[in-house]
Amino acid sequence: MSSQSGGAKRQARVLKGFRDYLPEQMILRQRIIGIFRDIFERHGFEPLDTPALEYLEILTGKAGENEKLMYRFEDAGGREVGLRYDLTVPLARVVAMHQNDLALPFKRYHIAPVWRAENPQRGRFREFWQCDADIVGSASPLADAEVIAIMAEALEAIGIPEFVIRISHRRLLESLGHAAGVPPELATALYRSIDKLDKIGPEGVTRELTAAGLSEKQAAKVLELVTRRGEPLQLLAELREALAGIEGAEAAIADLEQIFRVLPAFGVAPKRYTLDLTLARGLDYYTGPVFEATVTEPKVGSVGGAGRYDGLVGAFLGRSIPATGMSLGLERIIEVVREHGLLPIPATVADVALVFFPETVAPAAQLASTLRAEGLRVDLSLQPHRGVGDQLKLADRKGIPVAVILGSSELEAGSAQVKDLRSGEQCGVPLAELATAVRDYIDRA
RNA sequence: GUGCCUAUAGCUCAAUCGGCAGAGCGCUUGUCUGUGGAACAAGAGGUUGCGGGAUCGUGCCCCGCUAGGCACCCCA
Numbered sequence: 001m002s003s004q005s006g007g008a009k010r011q012a013r014v015l016k017g018f019r020d021y022l023p024e025q026m027i028l029r030q031r032i033i034g035i036f037r038d039i040f041e042r043h044g045f046e047p048l049d050t051p052a053l054e055y056l057e058i059l060t061g062k063a064g065e066n067e068k069l070m071y072r073f074e075d076a077g078g079r080e081v082g083l084r085y086d087l088t089v090p091l092a093r094v095v096a097m098h099q100n101d102l103a104l105p106f107k108r109y110h111i112a113p114v115w116r117a118e119n120p121q122r123g124r125f126r127e128f129w130q131c132d133a134d135i136v137g138s139a140s141p142l143a144d145a146e147v148i149a150i151m152a153e154a155l156e157a158i159g160i161p162e163f164v165i166r167i168s169h170r171r172l173l174e175s176l177g178h179a180a181g182v183p184p185e186l187a188t189a190l191y192r193s194i195d196k197l198d199k200i201g202p203e204g205v206t207r208e209l210t211a212a213g214l215s216e217k218q219a220a221k222v223l224e225l226v227t228r229r230g231e232p233l234q235l236l237a238e239l240r241e242a243l244a245g246i247e248g249a250e251a252a253i254a255d256l257e258q259i260f261r262v263l264p265a266f267g268v269a270p271k272r273y274t275l276d277l278t279l280a281r282g283l284d285y286y287t288g289p290v291f292e293a294t295v296t297e298p299k300v301g302s303v304g305g306a307g308r309y310d311g312l313v314g315a316f317l318g319r320s321i322p323a324t325g326m327s328l329g330l331e332r333i334i335e336v337v338r339e340h341g342l343l344p345i346p347a348t349v350a351d352v353a354l355v356f357f358p359e360t361v362a363p364a365a366q367l368a369s370t371l372r373a374e375g376l377r378v379d380l381s382l383q384p385h386r387g388v389g390d391q392l393k394l395a396d397r398k399g400i401p402v403a404v405i406l407g408s409s410e411l412e413a414g415s416a417q418v419k420d421l422r423s424g425e426q427c428g429v430p431l432a433e434l435a436t437a438v439r440d441y442i443d444r445a
Numbered sequence: 446g447u448g449c450c451u452a453u454a455g456c457u458c459a460a461u462c463g464g465c466a467g468a469g470c471g472c473u474u475g476u477c478u479g480u481g482g483a484a485c486a487a488g489a490g491g492u493u494g495c496g497g498g499a500u501c502g503u504g505c506c507c508c509g510c511u512a513g514g515c516a517c518c519c520c521a
Binding site: 116301397 | 446480481511512515516517519
């Protein structure tokens, strides 16, 4: 038996790492999502959505160690299910299930929440939104390049001042390992340590590598190869020489060369990308080129990750289909936007507040309809009895830029008062010209 | 999942050694019958995150829980 009022009340709360999005935040989130959607569609990517909940076996096959971060439980029918961990695995499932309905290469975007049972931190939540764009059915580095270009365009469109897309290649890293004499079973440990270079430094990496079983010489060799810096194409030429005869190296280098040649043609500025072989990335399903967009200020880690995963669709289908794609993290991008004060947006969706009196309720409601038909977003006051002052104050507090005041004297004159709530400027306007006048005031902002 | 730090009014934060829980802003009302932001005055608002313990007595000490921040891990 629950109490209705009085008695013990239920404590209002939300789960750790989960949040409410109040209107002001929603307006910003929707704005950013709209920008991304435009860019994705401009590249011919189609929208897709999938269920939040999947059979657990769909999610667990290729996630490797991340399985422990997955929300999993048994549903009321006894099925083992899980909340999706990313948008890539569901895409692979969709392609496998609907291959007859999809023309390859299939380009899709997917903007939706995913769930990971991690400890929350700045820009890190248990429920968060990813904005993904992927290409399924093309093995060409051209597809990788387009994905990188979209990522760069998206971050550029938001106005993020300092971002760099680091580009690496799983196969090339493997070859580096071979060249240094690292046994295959230590490859994973190798990637993980190298990935931490900027955090723990060369000494830290050396310590970890030798602890994992590499000799000091091997560790030093790997570090030397991986930390080379320079103009990408020139650096690749050097690596081609250094890795001559090493299995897989040539193909990986050729992939990267194609990517770096095409990127400028896609309109990506050279300062926005770099060849960085210390990038490995954690997800097990990456098989080729991998990319990551990092922002140095504020420190929210990467704002987007990407890469080629040629084996993932095949895991559901039996025959292999190549795929590549990228993922932008909405929450982390919002952190950057907030930190730098980018994308100034109104705190409300309303263009105009309609203020009136008990004796002008009906005409005011009618006027609101007219203004809405003209395309304005009208917040009709619901408290005419509270007086003009209070209504104006409330409208201003909400952040509405303009008020229209309709009283009986205006009504008799066939006009209304239009007031700029920021400057206080006000004048009478004939009803027929009202919408235009309101727009003029808004544009003055 | 692990470690460290934190939690006091709607918000930001005070509160001496363990001794009556406060300020600023915001909010409500009034000065002000159809014009907000200013000023002045008054007022409301708290089981000090939740639960337990030690103490004559706790916002303050101890334990557990929950949430937030930072780091690890991992990642968007």
